[in-house]
């Protein structure tokens with residue numbers, strides 16, 4: 001096993017970078033071009049708040065689907081597990097994250113899980129607040145507390161692009177309305193979902209979300225408990241089974257880390273009791289996962305003994 005140092009992280013980045021060549025940058029995101037393909041950055045924050053970073057860790061990208069775990073946390077907070085999972089399933093789906101056909105095939109047409117687009121829209125519809133603005137404000141304030149980053153912001157440009165390219169998401173939402181899965185205002189649920197996708201974050205922000213999940217829901221400096229641990233257990237379990245879309249099984253086997261990816265090439269990893277990981281590598285595969293970022297996650301797991309199903313650390317201590 002290797003020791004976690006910035007030198008090690010730099011080497012891990014160099015080893016993982018070539019995997020970017022098999023991916024493509026998502027051109028639906030504003031200000032995106034091919035030059036982003038070569039970027040790869042990582043930040044790891046341990047339980048005692050030690051921060052290690054390497055590569056292009058200062059880059060900022062929209063949250064995209066990593067926002068789905070934040071939405072799920074808020075909905076669990078608002079309604080509890082039973083109500084949330086009446087609206088959305090908790091089973092992995094072996095199809096693309098924006099699949100329409102899968103929506104029709106599962107349990108009274110509710111989405112398979114909260115990590116796919118339909119599921120996240122159904123979850124966004126639950127989040128409490130008097131208006132979309134208020135609900136988004138709650139979302140952003142919650143994120144600011146988790147990351148202790150007061151300046152977190154939503155890109156209007158990305159938000160506009162999400163709306164402009166949102167035909168598929170609208171189809172999913174209106175289909176759910178037709179089956180009675182989505183009973184609140186459809187356009188409002190979509191609007192909140194689009195805004196959530198457009199919040200800009202860097203590797204440290206992503207790592208802090210991972211750390212929040214890893215250390216039981218406490219705000220970094222104040223130690224205020226923001227979410228009870230049993231809800232975080234649910235979120236991490238869903239991340240492990242569905243967070244990397246239809247590659248989740250692969251990542252469970254090869255990395256064994258609860259992860260969530262987004263089409264901006266971001267990945268959040270949460271290793272309970274140990275650390276949070278934030279990765280940005282904008283070249284993504286056809287399933288929507290960062291190719292170099294995914295390779296890096298697998299490498300970190302192997303080198304640092306992070307696989308939750310492994311016993312490397314216990315063996316080491318003997």
Ligand SMILES: NC(=O)CC[C@H](N)C(=O)O
Pocket residue numbers: 064065066097098117162169197261262263264288
């Ligand atoms: N996988 C993703 O990151 C999907 C997010 C993207 N904005 C969408 O709604 O389709």
